[in-house]
Amino acid sequence: MAITDIENGDNKSPEDLKEPFIVNTSRNVNSSQETDQNGTIKMALLSTAVAVCGSTEFGACVGFSAPTQLAICQDLNLSVAEFSLFGSIITIGAMIGAVTSGRIADTIGRKGSMALSAVICIAGWLAIFMAMGSVLLDTGRFFTGYGIGIFTFVVPVYIAEISPKELRGGLTTLNQFMIVTGSSISFLLGTVVSWRTLAITTGLAPCILLIAGLFFIPESPRWLAKVGRKVEFENSLRKLRGEKANITVEAKEIQETILTLQSLPKARLLDLFEPQYIKPVIISVGLMICQQSGGINGIGFYASETFIFAGLKSGKSGTIAYALIQIPITIVGMVLLDKSGRRVLLLVSSFGTCLGCFITGTAFFFKGQGILLEWVPFLAVSGVLLFIAFFSVGMGAIPWLIMSEIFPLHIKGAAGSLVCIVNWLGAWVVSYSFNFLINWSPAGTFWLFAGFGVLNIIFVAKLVPETKGKSLEEIQASL
Template structure:
């Protein structure tokens, strides 16, 4: 398998498939854009340590603590819903620069917040940045990446999200003895936010967005920049495919972009993209991450052992993400996701059975830990890698941002609902019933993948659009 460096060897088709392109320039662009993912991860994960001292400083109740924590998800829903329409109108790059400014303002607001109400407002602002980044970073990278390596380049976003969560945990640990430590924890996020904004100011606009607006020569200049020097034939072939895909398909009018999502030719992509987000989140993936210590305690582990086991889960999540990035362009999105969904089903079914059989016995408790680790490894290697890649590839360029808004809004909404209901489910159904339910959802995800997710490996975005349109008659 070729690495993400140096020159891409020519594949059979060459040309617009990305054969012969120098990957170094596009890796640089992808890494800068993926800083948005790092901020996504950091601002999501930092609350776990910050909340301990925030509760003391502001005398928060369980309800008000929940409001502070969940406000970022509400902001993410709003950001995800609005960012795509703006990106389709003004371009990907300026909206990502705006997101960096929002991240910076939100971080400083949170660090300086004099009350729980203003801290909640700051978390809402940070959520706007997270929703925007979750929407547009994958789209931007997908639109500048060569098809052969698009999967792992878009996967950099997920890797940076995971890295951001780990950095948040490190900051929480390093600053926990500092006076008003939570202010420093939040404020540190302004540094990568400024780097993200400054870096995006130096980045080019998406060549596909430029071509759709009729700026063909500007699109050519961007392709020449991100494909490296001396690849004129490759650039010409890719630009020809992009412009051919745009002919007769002008950008949707401002007031018609949301209505355009109901177009029958777009329906297969919408079903695949939104369905993946709903089932992926409903599988309980984030509840396992958010509530791992509580799950382990309910299986019979002590408090310190539960925290130690949770650290191990975080390490597994980080280590397995690059494995998925390397696999996604080799094995394909559909096969990878189907395999992951099958393993997730077995892992959660095993966890449910372990909780039913083990009671509070320590040997069964560690078996429960192994089931959780297997689940997280499968999620990190498969679902979490493709959940941003697949929708960033499916939608036509003229409405790609708006369609991603619908997709990511469904992601954040389901994330909020599942997180909100997990503890109630645990109280009502117990661990066995709850994880049996999540296992059933994973099984549905497996069947949905086989039925509705198209394989996009190695195909140009324009080819994917052409192949999906005929599927509308089957829905």
């Protein structure tokens, strides 16, 4: 996933928005000016709660295919190839949505973009609900993909732009947390309701809540300042900080930052191949390949079918366990991020995902050889759960964070474009090919992912720097 630069429309990663503005100024603001605000964070919290409905929608979309595969294939008589296209076409829509999202958000605003994305997702879910064949089913899946592609940009951007600086990091991490939550909800409900009911409930509910909530929250003050709507900018900032808050200093900083960003040169993709950017490009692109080559989108999209292959009667128990483990482990990863460091977590995450795939592959090997058959379901489910636990703790979010830290401000937009293409293309390759691979050889498929896991460990150990506790300028200078 990638998102677009807040101020100039170029692409950058979601975690970049934890520190979206770097302002060099000789003016010192004393602590009493910063703390004596008499403000409130209630509106900022409400606005964040509304925005992360889009994150929940994202999770609901990507989690839809896993618990519904068998039922959809039976009801609509889909072949393996047809369901693979349905499962993976969401990544094509998301790629297009992510690439175009910056221009959309700059044209109609952050609230307008979220509303548009919600409407597109609603249209997609209705198409899926009414589908009687693969054409309408795939069309709906593509539309939901395009909608969440916009959400991947606009949700973290909006949260970063409306948050008080001391809360920005914490509120922005809610985006990733709610994506996982939405995915888990789809997994859980998909085990007890039909796929059409899942589409019309889990799919539509976050969008409806989002659209309703948009009537009660302000537009991003930074976007309003950028487009020259000064009165609305001040009203929005005052609403977010409280009627009694002193917004003079923050308003001035925002306006100065916008002028600074607008004065920077606009980078192109070709600029990334200049000598000073080669190493950051290799690290960023390499981490995205590591993230996708481990098999996350194949394992996640088709978890239920994997459990059935392993010998479980319905796959529901494994799917429920998969859903329940994601949320607490994601919280653990959020807590450890600034304590243990990025590089350490990536190494641990890569080792754990490799081990999980190896165990699952071994379980399928035992099944193929007719040995230890009573252990096969347990080993397969344990391996998949181990994989998703270790993926959630590091490899899921950290590649985006490191990407946002290692590029200078003016080049991050072009870097985000490249990383977005690599990431979503990898997601499509894995999600489309997974069903074919597992039908060819379940053991071979997971051992292949385990082999990529070994390469990921080597890549992180050799090339990825530790960025914990360093300023962005220090990180970039070291590269």
